[in-house]
Structures are given as C-alpha cells and as structure tokens.
Amino acid sequence: MNKHMTYCSHCQKDVQFVVTPSPGHHAHANLPDGSQVVCLDFGTACDGNLCPLSGLPAIVMGIRLARSEEERVEPWSVVHAVCEECSFPTEFKVLNAETGLCTVCGSVNRLALLKLDDGSYIAASGKTP
Secondary structure (H helix, E strand, O other), X not given: OOOEEXXXXXXXXXXXXXXXXXXXXOOOOOOXXXXXXXXXXXXXXXXXXXOOOOOOEHHHHHHHHXXXXXXXXXXXXXXXXXXXXXXXXXXXXEEEOOEEEEOOOOOEEEEEEXXXXXXXXXXXXXXXX
C-alpha cells in the first residue's frame, strides 16, 4: 500500500498513514471492510480522544493498525496471556494500557498489566464489553 503523510492536530506532528484497498467485488458480510484509513504512527499520544484522521475513538485506529499487518512506526509491545475469545495462551499486541489484540484470533481483549522490576509485564486478559 502507498504510504501518505498528513499533519495530526492531536499529536502536533506529521504522521504516516495508508488507506486499505476496497474489496474487488460486491462486499459480503464475511469480507473485511476496505478503504479504511490506518495511521502507522498510532501510539501513546493517542490517548482516548477522537482521532483527527478517522473521527472515531483513537483505539479504533490502533485496532485497525494491529489487524492490518502494516508495519508500525514503533514496534508493538507484546505480552503473553490467555485469550478470552479463543482460549489459547498467546501473545497480545498492546494497543494501550488496557487493551490488547490476540495474535491468534484477532479479537480485542481487555488487559490488566503489572510491570515488574526488570521492565517486563505480567498480563491478565478479559472480554471487552
């Protein structure tokens, strides 16, 4: 996908984004949505307010980015926990302080993170409301 640059009024800097392609034929329920803006600079500055690029809650941009497999500007923090959706012990891409994306089934889980003295984390997961 072609990367584009725009100014983010929330982060107060230029950010990179891509637009996902639309499905090549009539969309059906089992096809992913296309033509979505995906910001590659999603990070800690995206703190719960509306994203100026999408007009949606900032976490939506994080979920889009994590599911898109696009390369994020900064690597994802990863923690291990049992996914509440697929029941597998797996890695989660940490989207923010309380949300993670399961790398096995792609579901969004609520995370409880406990930082240890060595900088690593212990995580517990729960279903999102």
